[in-house]
Amino acid sequence: EFPYGKVFAKIDELKPQFIDTLGKAVKIPAVSGDESLRPMVVRKAHFLVGELQRIGFTDIQLKHLGTQPPPVEDENLQLPPVVLSRYGNDPKKKTIVVYGHYDVQPASFEDGWDTEPFELYVDEEKQLMRARGSTDDTGPVIGWFNVVQAYKESGFELPVNLITCFEGMEESGSIGLDGLIVEEADKYFKGTDAVCISDNYWLGTTKPVLTYGLRGCNYYQTTIEGPGADLHSGIFGGIIAEPMVDLVQVLGSLVDSKGKILIDGVDDMVAPLTEKEAKLYDGIDFTLDDLNAASGSDTSLYKNPKDILMHRWRYPSLSLHGVEGAFSSQGAKTVVPAKVHGKFSIRTVPDMDSEKLNKLVIAHCDKVFSKLESPNTCKTELIHDGDYWISDPNNTSFTAASKATELVYGVSPDLTREGGSIPITLTFEQQLKTSVLLLPMGRGDDGAHSVNEKLDISNYVNGMKTMAAYLHYYAVAEGK
Amino acid sequence: EFPYGKVFAKIDELKPQFIDTLGKAVKIPAVSGDESLRPMVVRKAHFLVGELQRIGFTDIQLKHLGTQPPPVEDENLQLPPVVLSRYGNDPKKKTIVVYGHYDVQPASFEDGWDTEPFELYVDEEKQLMRARGSTDDTGPVIGWFNVVQAYKESGFELPVNLITCFEGMEESGSIGLDGLIVEEADKYFKGTDAVCISDNYWLGTTKPVLTYGLRGCNYYQTTIEGPGADLHSGIFGGIIAEPMVDLVQVLGSLVDSKGKILIDGVDDMVAPLTEKEAKLYDGIDFTLDDLNAASGSDTSLYKNPKDILMHRWRYPSLSLHGVEGAFSSQGAKTVVPAKVHGKFSIRTVPDMDSEKLNKLVIAHCDKVFSKLESPNTCKTELIHDGDYWISDPNNTSFTAASKATELVYGVSPDLTREGGSIPITLTFEQQLKTSVLLLPMGRGDDGAHSVNEKLDISNYVNGMKTMAAYLHYYAVAEGK
Ligand SMILES: [Zn+2]
Ligand SMILES: [Zn+2]
Ligand SMILES: [Zn+2]
Ligand SMILES: [Zn+2]
Structure with missing residues (x-):
C-alpha cells in the first residue's frame, strides 16, 4: 500500500x-x-x-x-x-x-x-x-x-x-x-x-x-485597593480594612480544594461528554504513576487515568498563581499592603465562550466582594486570553x-x-x-x-x- | 513648685x-x-x-x-x-x-x-x-x-x-x-x-x-507544600491539588473583612475593658479625619475615635502580609506554585498568653486544612514574637x-x-x-x-x- x-x-x-x-x-x-x-x-x-x-x-x-x-x-x-x-x-x-x-x-x-x-x-x-x-x-x-x-x-x-x-x-x-x-x-x-x-x-x-x-487560557487579575500607601500593621492593624483580607476571600471563592470551579455558569458551558468521545480515552497509555512522576508528588485529585486525562484535556480548570503587591520575600515584614492583585487563570475547553466566561468571572468576583461590605475597591479584569x-x-x-x-x-x-x-x-x-x-x-x-x-x-x-x-x-x- | x-x-x-x-x-x-x-x-x-x-x-x-x-x-x-x-x-x-x-x-x-x-x-x-x-x-x-x-x-x-x-x-x-x-x-x-x-x-x-x-506581635507562617517543583497550569491545572488553593482557604479563615479574628479562644484572652480604663480614652485628641489622613483613604473599620483607638491599642488584630513562593510579579505567569508560605501576624494585648496563642493559631490552621481533605501538607509556625x-x-x-x-x-x-x-x-x-x-x-x-x-x-x-x-x-x- x-x-x-x-x-x-x-x-x-x-x-x-x-x-x-x-x-x-x-x-x-x-x-x-x-x-x-x-x-x-x-x-x-x-x-x-x-x-x-x-x-x-x-x-x-x-x-x-x-x-x-x-x-x-x-x-x-x-x-x-x-x-x-x-x-x-x-x-x-x-x-x-x-x-x-x-x-x-x-x-x-x-x-x-x-x-x-x-x-x-x-x-x-x-x-x-x-x-x-x-x-x-x-x-x-x-x-x-x-x-x-x-x-x-x-x-x-x-x-x-x-x-x-x-x-x-x-x-x-x-x-x-x-x-x-x-x-x-x-x-x-x-x-x-x-x-x-x-x-x-x-x-x-x-x-x-x-x-x-x-485547552485555551483566560488569565485574570483581581485588584483590591484601599489605603493610599502600604501601612504598618502595628499602627493600622485592626482599624483599617485590609485589601489582602478581602482578596483572600475573593480568591477563596473561585475554586475548592477538590478542583471544582465555584463560579456559577462555567460548568454549564462545557460540552457534554459523548459516548463517542469517551471511547477515545479507552486504552490510552497513561497511569496515575505517570502523573505522580511528573508532579514529583502524590497530590493527584483523581486516581483513575481516564479521569485524570479528561480533567487535563476536556474539562476547564482554575489555578491560583499568586499575589502581586503583597509581601512575597523570605522573613517577616509587618506590612499592610495597600494594593494587591490576585492572579488566576481558567483553562478553557469546548464549548466555552471566552467573552461570556469573562462576564461570569467578573460578576462572580464583584458579587463576592460586595458581600464583604468592604470600604476598599475591587476590580477584576482579563489580562490575556487564548482560545481552545x-x-x-x-x-x-x-x-x-x-x-x-x-x-x-x-x-x-x-x-x-x-x-x-x-x-x-x-x-x-x-x-x-x-x-x-x-x-x-x-x-x-x-x-x-x-x-x-x-x-x-x-x-x-x-x-x-x-x-x-x-x-x-x-x-x-x-x-x- | x-x-x-x-x-x-x-x-x-x-x-x-x-x-x-x-x-x-x-x-x-x-x-x-x-x-x-x-x-x-x-x-x-x-x-x-x-x-x-x-x-x-x-x-x-x-x-x-x-x-x-x-x-x-x-x-x-x-x-x-x-x-x-x-x-x-x-x-x-x-x-x-x-x-x-x-x-x-x-x-x-x-x-x-x-x-x-x-x-x-x-x-x-x-x-x-x-x-x-x-x-x-x-x-x-x-x-x-x-x-x-x-x-x-x-x-x-x-x-x-x-x-x-x-x-x-x-x-x-x-x-x-x-x-x-x-x-x-x-x-x-x-x-x-x-x-x-x-x-x-x-x-x-x-x-x-x-x-x-x-501591643506585642506574634508573626506566623503557614506553609502548604505539594508537588516536587513548580508546575505548569496547562498540564497540571485541574488534576493536582494546588497548594495556593489550600492556602487561600486557611488564610481566609483567620480574620473577616470587618477585622474580627475568627480563631476560637483568642478573644477570650483579652482583658475586659474596665470603666477606669475606658475613662482614659475620654477626650483624647484624635479624630476619624486624623486616621483617614494617615492612611490616605477612607477605609476605617470604625467611625468613633474611641473605637479606633481601642482597636489600635487594647484589642488584638490579625493582618495578612503576603505569600512567599507564589507568583508575585507584574504580568501573567501560568505557574502552579509547589510550596507557598502565607505570612500573617497577630498584634497582642493584655492578658494574652503568647504560648497559648501559638497553640490556638496552629490548631486552628491545622483544623481548617484538615477539613479540606487535601493531599498536600500544611504546617503553621511562629516566626517571631514580642510581648505586649x-x-x-x-x-x-x-x-x-x-x-x-x-x-x-x-x-x-x-x-x-x-x-x-x-x-x-x-x-x-x-x-x-x-x-x-x-x-x-x-x-x-x-x-x-x-x-x-x-x-x-x-x-x-x-x-x-x-x-x-x-x-x-x-x-x-x-x-x-
Ligand atoms: Zn525609627
Ligand atoms: Zn526611633
Ligand atoms: Zn519549547
Ligand atoms: Zn517547542
Whole structure:
C-alpha cells in the first residue's frame, strides 16, 4: 500500500548523516529569550537556509518581523526571521505547510547537564541524542529536511507540495508570527490544504500519539485597593480594612480544594461528554504513576487515568498563581499592603465562550466582594486570553497520520489532547482555513525545557518515516 | 513648685547652640541599614562621646556588640557600639536610665526631600527643623545632652543620677542590645530606679502625650507544600491539588473583612475593658479625619475615635502580609506554585498568653486544612514574637512626667498607648526591674521614616524643658 519502501531504506541509510546534521544545528545556541544570543538565533536561521538550498527547496525567504517590542534592553533588537520555503509547486498535488521552531530554551552545563547542552551527545548504549533543542524543536525541524532529502535521493517525487514555516521566537511568545500568517495567508500560504505541526510529545514513552485538542487560557487579575500607601500593621492593624483580607476571600471563592470551579455558569458551558468521545480515552497509555512522576508528588485529585486525562484535556480548570503587591520575600515584614492583585487563570475547553466566561468571572468576583461590605475597591479584569483548539481526529489529515503511524510503529496511535495551549495552532486553522494536525516526534520524558533534553534515535528515525508516510497517505486520500 | 526656673531660661538662651549641636549630629549619615554607611554610624557614636565629654559626663563607654549576624555582605561587619555614660553618681539621688538611638533610616534627596536630608534646614517661617533623624531619634538624644548642660550652666546640680544608653542599631532590629542590657543589668545599670525612653510621638500635632502601653506581635507562617517543583497550569491545572488553593482557604479563615479574628479562644484572652480604663480614652485628641489622613483613604473599620483607638491599642488584630513562593510579579505567569508560605501576624494585648496563642493559631490552621481533605501538607509556625507592654500610667514616673508636661505646656497630657511594638521597652522593665516611661518629644506628623522628616523648634525646646522638669519631679517624689 505504501509505494515508497525505498524512502524508508534511504532514511535508515542516511541515519548517520541525519544525526550529523542535527548535531550541526543544535551547536548554535539559538536562545530566543536571551537578547545577547539573538545573533545566534539569526545564525541558525541562515544555517537552515543553507540546508534548504542544499536539498533543493525553492523560493526561500527570510521574513523579517521588525523590532522586538518592550520590555527589551536593546530598543532596536530585531526579531528573528521566519524561514519560508517550498519544495514543489505542482497544482495537481496537495499542499502541506509544516511548522516548527528553530529557537530553543536557555541551557548551561552548570544547570546540571551531564554533557554540554549545545553539543549533541550520542549515547550509543541508550541509543539517544542529548542536546538542547534535540526534541524541542530542532530535531523535528531537521526531520522534515531529511524526509525531503530521502524522497529525493530515493528517486521519488515528493507526493505533495511542501511549504516550511520555521520561526525563531516560539520559546518567547511567537512574537510577530500571528501577523505574518495573516499577511501571507493568501500569498505564500495560498492553496494550503493542511498544516502539520511537530512540536509536542507522546503522552508516555512507548506509544505514539496524534494530538487533536488543546485547552485555551483566560488569565485574570483581581485588584483590591484601599489605603493610599502600604501601612504598618502595628499602627493600622485592626482599624483599617485590609485589601489582602478581602482578596483572600475573593480568591477563596473561585475554586475548592477538590478542583471544582465555584463560579456559577462555567460548568454549564462545557460540552457534554459523548459516548463517542469517551471511547477515545479507552486504552490510552497513561497511569496515575505517570502523573505522580511528573508532579514529583502524590497530590493527584483523581486516581483513575481516564479521569485524570479528561480533567487535563476536556474539562476547564482554575489555578491560583499568586499575589502581586503583597509581601512575597523570605522573613517577616509587618506590612499592610495597600494594593494587591490576585492572579488566576481558567483553562478553557469546548464549548466555552471566552467573552461570556469573562462576564461570569467578573460578576462572580464583584458579587463576592460586595458581600464583604468592604470600604476598599475591587476590580477584576482579563489580562490575556487564548482560545481552545479542537480538531476532528477522524479527518483526512489525522487518518493519514494514523495510517502512517501504524505502518511505522505497528500500532494505532493514541489520540490525545493537551492541557496547555499552542496559540499558533488556532491561527493557522483560522487564517489558512485548513485542518491542523499535531504530529509529535519525541517522547513524554524527553525533558523539553529541562536539563538533559534528549531525543531517542528511534524516535528521530521512526518520526521521519512517519512524516514521510503521512505525506503519501494524505496525498492519495480523498478530500482534505 | 519647680525650683529650677533658671534652667528653663538657660534652655531658651542656649536654643541657637542646641539647634547648632543637632545640626552637627544629623550631618553624619548614620544609616544602620546600609552596610556601606556603617563607618558613619560609628563616627556618630564618637561624635556623641565628644559631646558627653564636653558636658562633663563620666565613665563613658563604647560597648561593642561584636559581629553582625547574617544576612550581611561583609561577614566581619561590626555592630555599632552602644554609648553608655553617667552624669552624677550620688547614692542619695535616684538614678534614671535614658534610652535613645543615634542611627537613622535611609534618606536621599532624590526620594523627594525639599532639602538635603543630612543637612539640618531651619525653616524660620514654620519654626521647624528638617533633617533625617531630627525627630527620630537624634533630636531627643541631643535633647538629653542639652538638659544636662542647661542644669550645669544654670549652676544647679542635676536632681538625679543620669545614665545614657544610646544604641546605633534601632532602625535595624536593635541587634545585640537585649544581650547588653542583660549583661549590664547588675553592673552599669545597677541601682536604676526608672527608665525613660524618648523615641515615639504625640498622637496628633497639638497635645502632648505620655505613652503607657504597646501591643506585642506574634508573626506566623503557614506553609502548604505539594508537588516536587513548580508546575505548569496547562498540564497540571485541574488534576493536582494546588497548594495556593489550600492556602487561600486557611488564610481566609483567620480574620473577616470587618477585622474580627475568627480563631476560637483568642478573644477570650483579652482583658475586659474596665470603666477606669475606658475613662482614659475620654477626650483624647484624635479624630476619624486624623486616621483617614494617615492612611490616605477612607477605609476605617470604625467611625468613633474611641473605637479606633481601642482597636489600635487594647484589642488584638490579625493582618495578612503576603505569600512567599507564589507568583508575585507584574504580568501573567501560568505557574502552579509547589510550596507557598502565607505570612500573617497577630498584634497582642493584655492578658494574652503568647504560648497559648501559638497553640490556638496552629490548631486552628491545622483544623481548617484538615477539613479540606487535601493531599498536600500544611504546617503553621511562629516566626517571631514580642510581648505586649503595659505600664501603670499613674505610677511615680508617669506622675512626674505628667506634672512636667502640665508645667511646660499648661495641659495635662493625653495618656496613650501604641499599636506597634518597641521590644526594648519590655527588656528594660524586666531586666532592670523598674518602670519604663515613654516620653515623646515630637509630633504625630513629624514623618519619622518618611521624606521631609522634621521636628518643630517648639517641640525641641519644650521637650527639653519637659525632660528637665521630669527629672526634678521624679527626684522629689515619694517612691519610684
Ligand atoms: Zn517547542
Ligand atoms: Zn519549547
Ligand atoms: Zn526611633
Ligand atoms: Zn525609627
